[in-house]
Amino acid sequence: MAYIQERPQTNGPTTYQVRWKEGGGRHGPGQSERFDDPDAAENFKKLVDAHGQHWPYGWVKGEGFVEQPKTPGDQPLVPFAERYVHRLTNVDDRTQDDYEREIRLHLSLIQHTEPSGHVVPATVCNVTKDDITDWIHAEKSGQPDPSDPKKWLRKPADPKSIANRHGLAFCIFQSAIEATPQLRTTNPCKGTSLPRTDDHVDEEMTFLEHAEYQRIADEFTDPDARDLADWLVGTGMRWGEATALKVKDVNLNGATPTVSVQRAWRRSKKGSDSAFHLGPPKTKRARRVLRLSPTQEAMMRRLTAGQWHEAYVFRTVTGKHWRHANYYNRKWQPAVKAAVAKGLPKSPRIHDLRHTCASWLIAARIPLPAIQRRLGHESISTTVDRYGHLLSELDDDIAAAVEIALTGPAPKLRVVPAS
CATH class of the missing domain: 1.10.150 (DNA polymerase; domain 1)
Known part of the structure; x- marks a missing residue:
């Protein structure tokens, strides 16, 4: 709350200073305004309190209320x-x-x-x-x-x-x-310096080695839950995409077995009957077709055999699609905790299976543009920003290539006879 402090003057009348902390917080910057009249100081104090310990709108320090020029069309x-x-x-x-x-x-x-x-x-x-x-x-x-x-x-x-x-x-x-009529000529957000997203001690993403993932996978007691984990780490699909896969999205008839990502679970509007609903994938590029490995093809044949085309590929024992909270609390967390108790040094999230897939592809020398298409990133910059640091694993190959270029025999120049 604002308060009034009397300031006796040696060679003049007493003045009255209204003092307060900006915003009312203990650590807010100190503010003050001086008055010659105690009633004027009291009225201003009430204004500051009414404005939540901020300067009253339109008040200029030392001058009082001054009408501010307004831009045509301006609004809160x-x-x-x-x-x-x-x-x-x-x-x-x-x-x-x-x-x-x-x-x-x-x-x-x-x-x-x-x-x-x-x-x-x-x-x-x-x-x-x-x-x-x-x-x-x-x-x-x-x-x-x-x-x-x-x-x-x-x-x-x-x-x-x-x-x-x-x-x-x-x-x-x-x-x-871009409004008509134009309200501004410049964007105040342009060129703003933002905090570094990597300005932290702990890594946001957890990458698993093959053996580390296997230690978690071995702790699953439900084979259906294990299938879903194997699929997530093997394809890099998002949770909402994988659990929305239907039998009709799987093509095993041609020479090249594939699955088509056409939908994903999306959060419903607040107040809806269900917390999630089926909608399009996250971005345009997230709508993609993935080629299957022989192991993944075998899994799809096993999970889709005799199933209705609208059935979900990954199902619980009751035949319904997996819900994230149910899978995380009853399947994923128990498996991770059991592996940690046996010495696993990491505690990955489900989404870290997607990051792990990307790290495995990079370790296998798969180019980033191919990884971008596989993961369904809208932009290659997303792939580079998230996984570019993993390319350091290729430093030996890069150094060797540079060494060959610098120390190998110089290319022979073709001499063109003078005419």
Whole structure:
């Protein structure tokens, strides 16, 4: 809460200074405004309290309320962002819900700091690159609970979440640039420095050696659960893709056995009868056809024999598709814990089977573009960003190739006789 401090002057009347912590937090920067009249100081104190321990909107330090020039068409940022998300036609309902949540909980924290240092609510037009940088710092730092330093009112965000939210903000401001009439001429998110996604001690991804995966696989007591794990690590398919495979997606009649990825489990909109529903794969390139190895072909023949074409390939004992929570808690975790108890030094997630598949392909000298197509990445940059560091395993081959190029016999030059 703001408070008033009397400041007696040696050669003049007493002044009254309103003091408070920006935002009300214990660690917020100190703010103050000076008045000659105690009633004016009291009124300003009430304004600060009413604005949540922020400068009253439109107030300029030392001058009072000053009407700010407005850009034609300018409007508060949050309602504009919500309308932008609502009008997206290339995302499903659940994704729209997630975007709206990000706006409500995180993009709403964006504020504009005026040249005078006063902080005012963000609008479509007043946000600057410095404001976005301040917001990123606020996301990274979080907000401690003033009443308990061990708790958080808002936990620090991880670099990946910050990058995702920054990407959403970029698109929102870009829509203001492309609007008719144009609301902005520049995107304040462009060129912003983001926290490094690898700025952490523990690895986000766990890669298993062949023998390490085998130690986990040997702990499965349910052969149906083991089949699914073998399939995930052998194909690199996402969980939602593999568990959505149907018998009709498997082609074993031609010379080249294949499976076709045509659908995946997607989160349903909040309030729906079911938490998940079948929809298209994650991206356009995720809709792909995978060639099977002889071992995978044998598995498909065993699992699809005599089954209805609409049946799921990977099924529980009751004939239903696997649900992630059920598989993770009853099948995957017990197998991993048993392997760890016997000396396995890693505790992988189910999704790490996809990363493991990629690492095995890289170790086998498979080119990254081929791995991109196999995994269904939309862009080769995704493949490089996630798995490019594993290419260090090829350093010996690269060094040998360079050595041959530098020390081998020089190519003979063809001499063309003068005419």
